[in-house]
Amino acid sequence: MPWFLPILLTIAVLGIIANGCILFSIFKYKILRKNTYAFLASLAISDSLKVLVIINIIIYNEVQKYSEVGCMEISLIGFTLLCCTTLHLAAEGIHRYLMVEEPYKYARTVVSRTKHIVAVVALLWVLPIIFGIAVPLAWFQDHWKNRLHFHAKMFGCPIDKTSMQGNEAYIVIMYVIFFACPLVIMILSYGHVLKTSYSVARDLRLTEVQKERTPEMAVRKTTYANPVIEMVSATYGASVLSNELAIKNKIEHRSERTMSLAQAQTNLKRKIKTRKRELKSSKTVLIMISAFIVCNAPIFTVVWFTDQWNEQKADNLLKGFLALSQIQVFVNPLVYFLRLRDFKDARKTCKNVGSTIIRKTIRRL
Numbered sequence: 463m464p465w466f467l468p469i470l471l472t473i474a475v476l477g478i479i480a481n482g483c484i485l486f487s488i489f490k491y492k493i494l495r496k497n498t499y500a501f502l503a504s505l506a507i508s509d510s511l512k513v514l515v516i517i518n519i520i521i522y523n524e525v526q527k528y529s530e531v532g533c534m535e536i537s538l539i540g541f542t543l544l545c546c547t548t549l550h551l552a553a554e555g556i557h558r559y560l561m562v563e564e565p566y567k568y569a570r571t572v573v574s575r576t577k578h579i580v581a582v583v584a585l586l587w588v589l590p591i592i593f594g595i596a597v598p599l600a601w602f603q604d605h606w607k608n609r610l611h612f613h614a615k616m617f618g619c620p621i622d623k624t625s626m627q628g629n630e631a632y633i634v635i636m637y638v639i640f641f642a643c644p645l646v647i648m649i650l651s652y653g654h655v656l657k658t659s660y661s662v663a664r665d666l667r668l669t670e671v672q673k674e675r676t677p678e679m680a681v682r683k684t685t686y687a688n689p690v691i692e693m694v695s696a697t698y699g700a701s702v703l704s705n706e707l708a709i710k711n712k713i714e715h716r717s718e719r720t721m722s723l724a725q726a727q728t729n730l731k732r733k734i735k736t737r738k739r740e741l742k743s744s745k746t747v748l749i750m751i752s753a754f755i756v757c758n759a760p761i762f763t764v765v766w767f768t769d770q771w772n773e774q775k776a777d778n779l780l781k782g783f784l785a786l787s788q789i790q791v792f793v794n795p796l797v798y799f800l801r802l803r804d805f806k807d808a809r810k811t812c813k814n815v816g817s818t819i820i821r822k823t824i825r826r827l
Contacts, residue, residue, distance in 0.1 A: 474513050556651055
């Protein structure tokens with residue numbers, strides 16, 4: 463397949479750049495060196511390690527054929543990192559759900575305590591190792607090759623079709639734990655975050671409408687024992703109040719005519735900004751969930767059906783879905799880097815550094 467090598471090389475280069483920007487930003491800017499970004503930093507490390515797996519896949523398929531044991535080892539590491547990525551995305555969804563649902567309690571009990579975050583991140587790395595390595599080693603007792611054939615077939619290692627028989631239950635378990643459950647968690651978590659952002663924006667619009675209403679002036683009424691004095695006082699007070707209101711209305715009328723245009727423009731900008739935030743939140747949620755489904759669903763499901771197809775057709779399809787699954791190497795960091803407000807200064811710095819490198823390269827040429 464002539465297209466397989468350049469596609470994987472492109473994915474590897476983009477993955478190095480995108481994850482490098484995330485890690486550079488977190489280490490450089492203090493605002494990003496918080497426990498709230500621990501999951502993104504760990505995800506960037508996982509995706510960076512996947513780039514090394516991609517390079518090994520390129521070497522195996524296009525440059526130099528590894529032994530069967532070497533290919534098994536590559537597939538084992540790649541599958542573990544793939545599962546690690548899906549769990550990190552699910553954990554990031556839960557993290558943002560808790561930040562929106564109970565921000566003060568979550569910040570006080572979890573985010574402020576580094577050991578809790580470290581424990582969760584460690585669990586995200588340990589679970590794929592347990593289910594990707596320990597479980598298959600204990601599941602199949604006949605031969606070591608049969609224990610890792612599901613991983614090997616995903617990453618293009620040549621295996622016997624009959625060796626996949628008896629792995630159906632294990633494949634279902636891996637599919638549920640590392641694809642179905644993270645997908646459901648992401649949909650529920652990001653759906654709640656999106657719903658909350660829309661409700662907050664609606665409340666802000668209602669608050670702006672209430673502020674635009676003109677409040678009625680409160681008049682203090684004084685009562686007297688003598689009805690004649692009360693009548694005269696009320697008449698005099700009404701006349702004085704009417705004169706004061708007339709003078710005040712003239713002054714306010716002049717100022718309102720000059721301020722109405724500026725106020726209307728300010729209100730319009732606020733509404734447009736609020737609407738843009740809603741649309742940006744919707745697009746971010748749509749991108750994250752769509753990328754997760756498109757990249758992971760084919761590689762997790764196609765292994766069940768390729769045994770019945772032509773060998774060349776199955777090999778080409780598996781290579782295509784393998785390249786598709788690796789696209790998340792740069793999609794995940796790019797989405798967070800380009801759409802999170804805390805990365806605003808980091809984006810400017812990376813842009814300036816990139817522009818400087820390009821200019822110097824052009825001058826040297």
